[in-house]
Amino acid sequence: MLDSRRNLLLACALSALAGFVDGIGFLHLGGLFVSFMSGNSTRMGVSLAEARWDEAMSALGLIGLFVAGAAGGSLIMGRRSLHVQSILLLVEGSLLAMATLFHLTEVPFGAVACIVLAMGLENAAFQIKGGGGLGLTYVTGALVKVGQGLASALTGGPRFGWVLNLLLWVALVAGSALGAWAYLQVGLIAIGGGAVFALLLAIFAGASAGSEH
Numbered sequence: 001m002l003d004s005r006r007n008l009l010l011a012c013a014l015s016a017l018a019g020f021v022d023g024i025g026f027l028h029l030g031g032l033f034v035s036f037m038s039g040n041s042t043r044m045g046v047s048l049a050e051a052r053w054d055e056a057m058s059a060l061g062l063i064g065l066f067v068a069g070a071a072g073g074s075l076i077m078g079r080r081s082l083h084v085q086s087i088l089l090l091v092e093g094s095l096l097a098m099a100t101l102f103h104l105t106e107v108p109f110g111a112v113a114c115i116v117l118a119m120g121l122e123n124a125a126f127q128i129k130g131g132g133g134l135g136l137t138y139v140t141g142a143l144v145k146v147g148q149g150l151a152s153a154l155t156g157g158p159r160f161g162w163v164l165n166l167l168l169w170v171a172l173v174a175g176s177a178l179g180a181w182a183y184l185q186v187g188l189i190a191i192g193g194g195a196v197f198a199l200l201l202a203i204f205a206g207a208s209a210g211s212e213h
Contacts, residue, residue, distance in 0.1 A: 007126070008164060011029075012171040013201055015134065018137035019175025021096070021194045024183045025115055026176075032059060034112070035119035035137035036100020037066050045092060062116055077127045086206030088125055093116045093198030100192040142168045150154055151185045
């Protein structure tokens with residue numbers, strides 16, 4: 001899956017994009033996430049225990065939107081097309097652009113909904129047959145693979161097999177730092193930068209698709 005320079009670059013760029021968007025979303029939503037649903041699930045459980053029903057429902061709503069986005073992404077990637085990955089990223093970029101428009105027209109729910117749908121959608125970018133694939137908007141799995149790769153290296157396996165997953169983590173952290181900084185400067189309008197980046201990645205994915213076949 002990350003066996004080519006093209007795929008590695010695209011995966012790291014998408015991980016950075018996810019971090020950028022999640023950094024913005026985390027600050028905007030006051031501690032909830034737009035791409036890290038494990039965190040939202042924990043917040044939901046804690047809120048239920050503390051009888052904070054509104055917070056629990058907010059977390060549940062974000063989780064539902066994320067799942068819907070992931071389902072939509074899977075449907076797109078199920079198309080038989082050389083440029084299906086580019087189509088997916090065009091849809092993601094369009095959703096982020098719509099989020100920017102909703103923010104400018106003061107429709108806060110629409111903005112958040114588009115952002116979360118886009119993050120769910122992104123995880124299908126490297127989907128494999130059967131529904132599995134590479135998670136791009138969360139890195140717990142990547143960090144587990146880093147640990148497993150280090151163990152393998154220490155016991156005679158590939159010496160640097162863990163590096164690729166470490167790069168995904170670094171990209172997400174760097175993206176989240178940039179997103180948080182951008183939000184502190186200009187607010188939610190910063191999501192427009194994510195839209196532009198997603199559309200540029202769609203162009204890259206389409207232009208380089210032939211090299212993978």
